[in-house]
Amino acid sequence: MSVTVQKLVRTAPGSDRQLLKSVSLDVPTGHFVALVGPSGAGKTTLLRAIAGLDVCDSGTLLLDGQKVETMQDRARKIGFVFQNYALFPHMTVARNISFGLDVQPRGSRLSRQDRAARVQELLDLMQLPDMGAAYPARLSGGQRQRVALARALASGPGVLLLDEPFGALDPIVRRTIRSWLRSLHDRLGLTTILVTHDQEEALEVADRIVVMQQGLIVQDAAPDILDQSPETAFVMEFMGEAITFRGTLNNGQFVPDEGGVLPFPVAAHLESGPIDAMIRPFEIGIVSAGNAEKMLSPVSVVSHGARNGYRHYLARLTDRTISVSAPDWGNDSINFAEAGVLDISRARLFKNGLRVV
CATH class of the missing domain: 3.40.50.300 (P-loop containing nucleotide triphosphate hydrolases)
Incomplete structure (x- = not known):
């Protein structure tokens, strides 16, 4: 019926x-x-x-x-x-x-x-x-x-x-x-x-x-x-843990407001200005800070245990600490000696609460 x-x-x-x-x-x-x-x-x-x-x-x-x-x-x-x-x-x-x-x-x-x-x-x-x-x-x-x-x-x-x-x-x-x-x-x-x-x-x-x-x-x-x-920031947050990074769209690139986070390219047609990037903890990458990222403030990463098939880490940025997760199999655990910056290129972008990309 x-x-x-x-x-x-x-x-x-x-x-x-x-x-x-x-x-x-x-x-x-x-x-x-x-x-x-x-x-x-x-x-x-x-x-x-x-x-x-x-x-x-x-x-x-x-x-x-x-x-x-x-x-x-x-x-x-x-x-x-x-x-x-x-x-x-x-x-x-x-x-x-x-x-x-x-x-x-x-x-x-x-x-x-x-x-x-x-x-x-x-x-x-x-x-x-x-x-x-x-x-x-x-x-x-x-x-x-x-x-x-x-x-x-x-x-x-x-x-x-x-x-x-x-x-x-x-x-x-x-x-x-x-x-x-x-x-x-x-x-x-x-x-x-x-x-x-x-x-x-x-x-x-x-x-x-x-x-x-x-x-x-x-x-x-x-x-x-x-x-x-998710079509809105509310839906993104309601359907599971989500971390928000404030930033700016500038010439086809998302530039985070805080250090220790890599900029990443976005759709060129989007208008420049303030925007939010939202991402799940298991979608965040931690990569070595190479020469190109020397101007960024490296993040400090500590282990936070393993559960539900994931290893969990805490990444300490300048003004806050966020959760990062990685699949708990193999030998690809994060190398704390080399970890330096966050890769959030898998994030969804929202402006005024609405999804833009």
């Missing part, structure tokens, strides 16, 4: 502050989209608007090209999983899962036998085959999350909405659950929209990542494109 959002506007109750500013989004059938951004960006507001839990001032929602306006229109089409699971503590796991089926209108309600079969089917799918009689208090965080997912899927929705579903889980369980969720999404052919503040989580599970800031979508792209070609 496809989801199309057209120019949604929502204002905060009791104020004139816009939580969504004419937001449009298209999610084709079977796609997995992640909404990311800082707190207050509008991620959950957009998700709740799609679910029909919040009323917008203007805009349109289409499911499979059909306009929907009421909760009743969406009830059997959208499943919603909250961050805190929202399970009923006085009900068994089986009753929690069947709740949506039990309250359906009598004319469309499944028989008791069919509802029980559906619940067991979902328990098997969630890898909780023998937990139907248990109460939520007996379950681990990961198991509760699976029960919440089962309840959202009980009515057979075409769209699954997830609001920070892994926030309360420890890192190991979190990684396991999100991998399993992606597999479940593919197996059931769902259209899934996930809200998360964790960019690594979004990169791992989503087909597309939608970055939001102050009620706007600032970039919508596949994970690899978003990582390699």
